Amino acid sequence: MKLKELQENFANHIYNKKDSKIFPIINSKKISVDKRLDIYRNNIFGSFDDCLEMTYKITKKIVGDDYFSYLCDEYKKQYKSDSGNLEDYGEFFPQLIKELEKKHKLAYLSDIANLEWRFNLAYFSKDITDIDLEKLQSLNEEEFMQLEFCLNPSCHLIASNYPIYSIWQQNIKRNSKEINIEEKKGEFIIISRPDFKVKILQLSKVEFDFLNMIKNQQNLYEIYQTITKKEKFFDIGSIINKFISLRVITNFKTKNA
Amino acid sequence: MLSIKRPISTNCVGIGLRHPHHDYILKNQPQIPWFEVHSENFFCDGGASLNFIKEISKNYPLSLHGVGLSLGSAQKIDKTHLKKLKDLVENTNPFLVSDHISWSNISNQVLNDLLPIPYTKEALDILCDNIDEVQNYLKREILVENPSTYLSFNNSEFAEDDFINAVANKTGCKILLDINNIYVSSQNNNFDAISYLNNINQNIVGEMHLAGHSKSNIDGQIVLIDTHDDYVCDEVWNLYRLSVQKFNVPTLIEWDQDLPEFSELVSEAKKAEDIIANNVKQQAIS
Numbered sequence: 001m002k003l004k005e006l007q008e009n010f011a012n013h014i015y016n017k018k019d020s021k022i023f024p025i026i027n028s029k030k031i032s033v034d035k036r037l038d039i040y041r042n043n044i045f046g047s048f049d050d051c052l053e054m055t056y057k058i059t060k061k062i063v064g065d066d067y068f069s070y071l072c073d074e075y076k077k078q079y080k081s082d083s084g085n086l087e088d089y090g091e092f093f094p095q096l097i098k099e100l101e102k103k104h105k106l107a108y109l110s111d112i113a114n115l116e117w118r119f120n121l122a123y124f125s126k127d128i129t130d131i132d133l134e135k136l137q138s139l140n141e142e143e144f145m146q147l148e149f150c151l152n153p154s155c156h157l158i159a160s161n162y163p164i165y166s167i168w169q170q171n172i173k174r175n176s177k178e179i180n181i182e183e184k185k186g187e188f189i190i191i192s193r194p195d196f197k198v199k200i201l202q203l204s205k206v207e208f209d210f211l212n213m214i215k216n217q218q219n220l221y222e223i224y225q226t227i228t229k230k231e232k233f234f235d236i237g238s239i240i241n242k243f244i245s246l247r248v249i250t251n252f253k254t255k256n257a
Numbered sequence: 258m259l260s261i262k263r264p265i266s267t268n269c270v271g272i273g274l275r276h277p278h279h280d281y282i283l284k285n286q287p288q289i290p291w292f293e294v295h296s297e298n299f300f301c302d303g304g305a306s307l308n309f310i311k312e313i314s315k316n317y318p319l320s321l322h323g324v325g326l327s328l329g330s331a332q333k334i335d336k337t338h339l340k341k342l343k344d345l346v347e348n349t350n351p352f353l354v355s356d357h358i359s360w361s362n363i364s365n366q367v368l369n370d371l372l373p374i375p376y377t378k379e380a381l382d383i384l385c386d387n388i389d390e391v392q393n394y395l396k397r398e399i400l401v402e403n404p405s406t407y408l409s410f411n412n413s414e415f416a417e418d419d420f421i422n423a424v425a426n427k428t429g430c431k432i433l434l435d436i437n438n439i440y441v442s443s444q445n446n447n448f449d450a451i452s453y454l455n456n457i458n459q460n461i462v463g464e465m466h467l468a469g470h471s472k473s474n475i476d477g478q479i480v481l482i483d484t485h486d487d488y489v490c491d492e493v494w495n496l497y498r499l500s501v502q503k504f505n506v507p508t509l510i511e512w513d514q515d516l517p518e519f520s521e522l523v524s525e526a527k528k529a530e531d532i533i534a535n536n537v538k539q540q541a542i543s
Contacts, residue, residue, distance in 0.1 A: 001412065003380050004331035007363040007372075014368055025375070027409045029447070031476045036408040039475075039482065044370045080366040084325025084338045085297040089369070127303035153302075196305040 001025055014041050015080075048076050051089045055120050058171045059097070059113045063106065071097065087124070091117060108162030108181065115164055115200070118156035118191050122198045125154035128250045136252060143254055145221040149214045149240075150251035154193035157203075157212055161186040165202040194247035201246070206231055210239055211248065219255075262318040263352045264290045264507055268533050270526040271320065273511040278519045279309050287523070291318035291352070293509050297325050299349075300341040310349055320353035320464070320509070321345060322433075327367070328387045328401060329360035329374040339394055346395060353464055353507075355400035355433045356391075358384065358424065375410035376420040381427070388428040400463045402433040405441040405470075405483030417442070418456040431463030436500055437511075440493050441470050441481040450496055454503070462504045467497060467529060468511040485513035489525060497529065501536045508533070 001009070009022040017034065026033045052072050053060060060068040075096050081089050094117055098110035139147065158164065163184035170179050188208035190201050203211070206227060213223045220236070227234045243249040264271070271291035274282065276298070292313060299310045313319060325338055346354060359371035374380045392399055403421055415423065425432050434457065443450035469487030473480045489497075489510075497508075510525045 002331070003375070003377070003383055004363070006375060006410075007331050007360060010372065011363050011366060011368055025411050027411055027446070030478050031480065033408070035475050039407040039473075039480065040368075040370055040372060044368050047369050081369055082365060082367055084327060084335060084361060084367055084369070085300050085341070086369050087297070087300070124301035124304050124306065127308075193304065196308065 010037075013037055014044060017041075045076055047086060048072070048081065048089060051086045052093060055090045056093060056113055056116050058116055058168060059093075059109060061171050062109065062112065062167075071100070074100065087120075093117065108160070108164065108167060111158065111160040111162055111164045112167060115158060115168060115189070115191065118158065119198050119200070122154040122156060122191050122193045125193060128152050128154075128194075128247065130247070131244055131250055131252065133244075139254065145224070146219050146255040148217055148219050148253045149249045150253065151211065151215055152192055152194070152248055152250045154191070154198070155211075155215075155248060156191040157208060157215060158189050158191070159186070159208060160189075163187045165189050165200065168200060190248060192246070192248050206234065207239065207243075211243065214249070261350045261352050262314070264318045266290070268501070268505050268507065270508045270510065270529040270533070271318075272519075272522050272526055273322075273509055273513070274313070275513060275516055277516050278522075281519050283309070283312065286316065287519070289317065289523070289526075291320060291507065293320035293322050293353075293511075296321040296323040296342055296345055296354075299345055300338075307348070310345075314349040314351070319349055319351045320355065320507075321349065321351045322402075323354075323356040324371065325361065325367075325369070326356040326387075326391060327360050327362040328356055328391070329358060329372075329380065329384050330362045330387070331360075331383055332362055332364070334387050334390050335362060339391065343395055346397075353400060354395065354397065355402060355464065357402045357404055358421070359404045371404055373404060373406045373408060373410070376413040376415040376417060377410075378414055381415070381420060381423055384424060385427045388424070388430050392428065392430065398430060398463075400431040400433040402435050402466065403438050403442075405435070405438040405445075405481075407445050407480060407482075409446045416448070416453075416456075418453045422456070422458050422461065425458065425461035432457065432461050433464045433466060434462045434500070434504065435466035435468070436497050437466065437468040437470055437489065437493050438483060440490075440496055441483050444479075444481050451499065454496060454499055457503075459503055462506055464506050465497070465500060465504060465508045466511050467493065467508060467525070468513075485511050486515045489528070494528070494532070498532055498536070501533050502540075 012019040013022050023033045049072050075093055079092050094110045094113035097113050101107055101109050165187045166179050166184055188203040190203055192199055209227060210223060224236055269290035271293055272289050274292040274294050299306055301307050357371050360374055361368050361370060361372055421432055439450050439453055467489045468485045469489055470481045471484040473482050508529050510522055512522055
């Protein structure tokens with residue numbers, strides 16, 4: 001048996017115990033082949049479980065050990081690893097939950113899992129340098145309105161139909177009060193890493209739209225025009241200052257740059 | 258580029274550095290000859306982890322030990338993975354870079370474990386080609402570790418020790434000789450660990466590992482599992498006593514799961530240092 005075929009047969013058996021094409025080539029002295037292969041299967045799937053558990057701590061806390069274990073089993077069946085780095089495993093867990101939870105009451109769970117995955121991405125994202133305030137202040141009004149701000153590369157914006165910020169807060173704090181999800185509206189959040197610690201901030205709808213348009217590379221004039229159609233008293237200076245000081249806005253591009 | 262920090266002596270004992278001990282190390286800066294980390298834990302663009310390892314590499318000689326290159330795979334080396342390793346090497350200037358004689362990638366899927374390869378001529382050629390590719394890309398020598406195995410293949414044409422000698426001879430890479438893995442595999446696959454040790458060429462070993470394992474009862478047979486979650490056992494210490502007589506290289510204490518206090522790892526390292534010192538003394542007397 002060629003190495004490629006051997007490794008394919010090995011992999012096929014790991015995912016489907018009934019596939020026994022690898023068996024004749026393995027020594028079965030004292031211990032059966034399937035029991036020997038079980039050791040590798042347990043190691044591989046155990047690593048996947050550990051990885052999902054590390055990334056999706058709040059999801060696990062919400063659903064409990066048994067249901068989380070069921071979710072992990074479903075994930076392992078449907079999504080194979082494609083990276084030698086286990087940190088990359090689990091990207092589609094929120095998607096799986098969304099499909100499984102369509103008919104169930106935990107419809108918000110997928111958004112919480114999405115938050116956790118993006119929290120993980122933010123933790124490992126590129127470091128930033130501070131915005132060049134001197135250069136920013138030197139722009140004339142026309143140049144200023146034509147500029148495109150850049151968000152911190154760790155930033156992830158999430159708009160949810162559920163109160164995900166409140167649910168997150170409730171679950172990371174001990175002894176926090178129960179929240180009634182039915183009574184609460186959807187929430188907007190930004191996940192960002194201003195230094196080495198990842199932070200989650202709740203945003204107003206206007207703040208979310210403002211940052212989302214920056215993310216979509218719209219210039220300040222376009223953003224201002226769009227927002228003031230709905231919000232007559234939009235204070236663009238305050239919002240820019242707020243997100244520069246939070247290190248959410250970390251750079252800018254001028255038209256001539 | 259900064260120069261590579263190396264341990265003061267060739268046969269000193271380092272410690273595997275894992276996340277729960279990061280803060281302790283930064284705060285206390287203990288006198289440890291060198292540290293080894295899992296490369297993949299630092300495959301990131303920025304953040305606390307990358308900052309940590311850059312700090313460590315400024316203060317301690319560092320070894321990068323990978324688990325994901327899949328050197329024994331019949332499919333080509335994952336270029337993205339290799340690029341990330343190269344970036345990390347450039348960021349940290351390690352004195353050693355290593356991975357395993359094992360595979361995990363096939364048909365664009367990854368079974369994230371150190372899976373066994375058959376010791377055939379074909380597997381030897383494939384493994385050596387992959388090691389050559391990595392060494393050429395990184396522009397440096399790497400080390401490859403003998404695996405812990407729970408099965409053997411009927412089509413093997415080499416004994417594991419002969420296979421390992423051949424890998425080093427063909428590629429010029431060094432061998433990371435894991436003494437615990439020799440013991441675990443010898444018990445699981447019924448070969449003589451001392452003969453294995455005697456048969457490994459002296460000049461090809463560049464590092465040794467010591468670790469703990471666990472025992473599992475399968476089909477009424479005791480199987481040793483390479484869990485890295487316990488103290489080094491007496492049998493492995495005995496093999497290590499023989500190893501230090503032959504190999505004058507750095508040794509690492511590895512502990513990955515159910516981590517004890519850092520001081521426990523230092524105690525294990527001290528035991529290894531005492532064995533090395535005793536061997537030096539014996540050799541001086543004789």
